[in-house]
Amino acid sequence: MGESLTATQTRLILPALCWSRYRADFYAVTADLSVTGLRFRSSVVPSLGEILSCSIRHAGSMEAQVIEGGKEQFVTRVIRAEAPLPVIVRRLLDLAAEQNGAEVPQRVHPRFVPDSPDILVTMSCGTRIPARLLNVSASGAAVRIDIRLEPGTQITLGRTPATVARCFDDGIGAAFLQPLPAEDLGPHVLL
Numbered sequence: 433m434g435e436s437l438t439a440t441q442t443r444l445i446l447p448a449l450c451w452s453r454y455r456a457d458f459y460a461v462t463a464d465l466s467v468t469g470l471r472f473r474s475s476v477v478p479s480l481g482e483i484l485s486c487s488i489r490h491a492g493s494m495e496a497q498v499i500e501g502g503k504e505q506f507v508t509r510v511i512r513a514e515a516p517l518p519v520i521v522r523r524l525l526d527l528a529a530e531q532n533g534a535e536v537p538q539r540v541h542p543r544f545v546p547d548s549p550d551i552l553v554t555m556s557c558g559t560r561i562p563a564r565l566l567n568v569s570a571s572g573a574a575v576r577i578d579i580r581l582e583p584g585t586q587i588t589l590g591r592t593p594a595t596v597a598r599c600f601d602d603g604i605g606a607a608f609l610q611p612l613p614a615e616d617l618g619p620h621v622l623l
Contacts, residue, residue: 441466444528448472448488455482462488465524467571467597467607469499469509477501481584484508491523499584509583509597517598543567543574547619553577554588565589566603568621570611576603590623 441464450472451457460474478484482498486508492515496508513520549565553575566574573589581587581604585596594606612621 441471442525442528443532444470444524445531446488446490446527448486450474450476450478450484450486452478452482452484455484460486463505465528469507470496470524471505471507473505475504477504477506483511490527492520494520497583511583517600543569544617544619544621546621548622551575551590551623556586563589563603565623568612568617568623570608570614570617572597572605572607573623574603574605578602592623 444462444465446462448460448462449457450460455476455478458474458476460472460476463471463473465471478498478501480498480501484496484498485493486496487493492513494513495511497511498506499509500507510517510520515523544567546565546568551563551565552560553563554560561577561579563575563577566576568574572594575589581596581599583596583598587594587596587606589606589608592612593609595609596604597607598605616622
């Protein structure tokens with residue numbers, strides 16, 4: 433475990449039992465939590481895109497999609513959980529704070545409501561969908577949109593490339609592929 437964590441990663445060590453429709457049960461251990469997802473260490477590395485069910489001690493059960501894989505590790509994005517996603521995230525952050533002995537930061541970048549919230553979301557196929565920005569930060573945006581988009585979907589918000597990071601009842605949370613420059617931030621932002 434000589435790897436160093438980045439500023440956006442929080443160490444979190446919890447045992448987990450994982451399985452899928454096409455894979456037998458296997459054990460894994462969470463390694464860290466970040467805006468990208470929840471990283472596991474395991475001798476079993478599922479395929480990219482594979483949907484896993486995971487029961488994580490003290491955190492609960494969840495369904496997650498594998499978004500990265502490597503040598504004896506993989507990263508997942510939570511799709512569904514036994515409790516609302518904000519409750520699960522809060523539980524994981526509280527456990528990380530207990531383990532690390534320090535308060536875990538909630539947000540890396542401040543959020544604000546843009547003056548011009550109407551925007552077009554462009555899909556990779558070129559289809560444009562009208563949407564409304566709920567809030568924006570340097571690293572992403574919350575967007576109200578009338579269609580369901582899956583986590584991991586590549587989109588463009590205005591002219592800004594992004595990936596769908598999470599879904600909620602009437603919209604998505606999108607992570608920008610590149611953080612916005614500081615001079616572009618504020619209610620006047622144009623994506």
